[in-house]
Amino acid sequence: MVPLKKLHTFGFDTQAKNLVELKSKDDLVSIFHQLKGSDYYLLGEGSNSIFLEDFSGTVILNKLKGxxxxxxxxxxxxxxxxxxxxxxxxxxxxxxxxxxxxxxxxxxxxxxxxxxxxxxxxxxxxxxxxxxxxxxxxxxxxxxxxxxxxxxxxxxxxxxxxxxxxxxxxxxxxxxxxxxxxxxxxxxxxxxxxxxxxxxxxxxVIEVRREKLPDPKILGNAGSFFKNPVVSDKILKSIENQYSTVPHFRISANSVKIPAAWLIDQLGFKGKVYSGVKCHERQPLVLVNNGNGNGEGLLMLARQIKQDVQNAFSIELENEVRLVGNSGLIVL
Structure with a gap:
């Protein structure tokens, strides 16, 4: 087994069965010939993937340069x-x-x-x-x-x-x-x-991002966990009946983008902790590993946020981060 803790920025203490480094395009044919019929996961810097548990397949680490x-x-x-x-x-x-x-x-x-x-x-x-x-x-x-x-x-x-x-x-x-x-x-x-x-x-841009987002080298995270939802004007008007100042950005004649962070913030999730996984106290769009977090806690918190936003605003949040389980991607 190969430790993955340092290969994904959320930093859960998980492992993979195997790991291979892709250093040349010429390696691709042989790598995938050997992996035929087996589970694999392609990984770059690990900033948009969270290994929730041990992965039973092979992680392919992309090292193609030039x-x-x-x-x-x-x-x-x-x-x-x-x-x-x-x-x-x-x-x-x-x-x-x-x-x-x-x-x-x-x-x-x-x-x-x-x-x-x-x-x-x-x-x-x-x-x-x-x-x-x-x-x-x-x-x-x-x-x-x-x-x-x-x-x-x-x-x-x-x-x-x-x-x-x-x-x-x-x-x-x-x-x-x-x-x-x-x-x-x-x-x-x-x-x-x-x-x-x-x-x-x-x-x-660097200044603002460093002010708003925790450094994954200090506090494990994968950046924005959810996408900003695009909704119809009908949904927007429904929300405005209760929150007249809801921030939104026009996308088309009949749709707007609403910041997911705002939706999450209205429901009081800032600072909440589930089994060592926290909704960041400054930026609720970011979930963080408090140091002793695990995949079960992350799923509990993320699913609770998703459910509460759906119930309160009739908006279904979609995770931007890829969640990896024992044999591949997990649906939130």
């Missing part, structure tokens, strides 16, 4: 291996004068995980910079490329969560960044900055 840069008169073109750190990539783009990623600073995880979740923050989503994605088709043992238009990107969503779920392994992501990319500062607190440079946006 960044290639090309440019034209109007664009930078980056081909980035899926095992690269996302935040380090953001720093790298700033260093070469390629701007646009700065709003996504300090988001944990690897480059390969970014398009699966379609990570986003402060008015920017990663999909707007993605041109193509290269992946390994596990069943057919072939390397493929998918165009942006076929990725079905949406809020925290993509084809990799649906039609291609557990069927492919992303090997690299190809980005196209316009050289005249405008600074995005429409969201607070970035909108308080006066004519900011991309570096100032980068620094402000």
């Amino acid at each position: 960044i290639e840069l090309k440019e034209s008169a109007t664009h930078f073109y980056l081909s980035v291996a899926s095992g690269e750190s996302w935040h380090e990539l953001v720093k790298h783009t700033l260093s070469i004068g390629a701007f646009g990623f700065e709003n996504l600073a300090l988001i944990p995880g690897t480059v390969g995980a970014a398009p699966i979740q379609n990570i986003g923050a402060y008015g920017v989503e990663v999909e707007q910079f993605i041109s193509t994605i290269e992946y390994y088709d596990i069943e057919h043992s072939t390397f493929c490329t998918i165009e942006h238009k076929d990725c079905n990107f949406a809020y925290r969503d993509s084809i990799f969560k649906h039609a291609l779920f557990n069927k492919v392994l992303i090997t690299s992501v190809n980005f196209s960044i316009a050289k005249d990319q405008a600074v995005e500062q429409s969201y607070a607190p970035l909108n308080q900055l006066i004519d900011p440079t991309p570096l100032e946006i980068f620094n402000k």
Whole structure:
């Protein structure tokens, strides 16, 4: 058995039957040939996965590295291996004068995980910079490329969560960044900055994230546990009858996004502890390992939050974090 405590940021003291490191695309054929018919789980930096109990299969640790840069008169073109750190990539783009990623600073995880979740923050989503994605088709043992238009990107969503779920392994992501990319500062607190440079946006985002979110190196967590729900105007009006100041952001003519943290906060979950797992006292969207937490406690707390939000607001929260049980993903 292989200890997983240091391989996922929530830090539960769990184990896997086996672990293999993926260091080259050439390793993929042999790895999946050996794993045929067995349970496996692909892991990057472990910031969006929580191992609730011992995993009976093999963990594949993504160590694919490499960044290639090309440019034209109007664009930078980056081909980035899926095992690269996302935040380090953001720093790298700033260093070469390629701007646009700065709003996504300090988001944990690897480059390969970014398009699966379609990570986003402060008015920017990663999909707007993605041109193509290269992946390994596990069943057919072939390397493929998918165009942006076929990725079905949406809020925290993509084809990799649906039609291609557990069927492919992303090997690299190809980005196209316009050289005249405008600074995005429409969201607070970035909108308080006066004519900011991309570096100032980068620094402000880091400052805010460090103020709001606990450091997983100090207090085990996996960032935002739930997605911000998108609801109909009918649901919004129903909530406004009781909470006239409910925060919301218009998504379409008939739908809005409501912060999940606000919903959870209204129900008094801040600081609540279940078997060593706590709803963070400053940011209720983050569940943390108090040091002696376990998977059972996490499920108890998360399910209670989900149930109470459903009962109070008629909104079904969806977990953003992936929950891994003995043989694979667990439904909350």
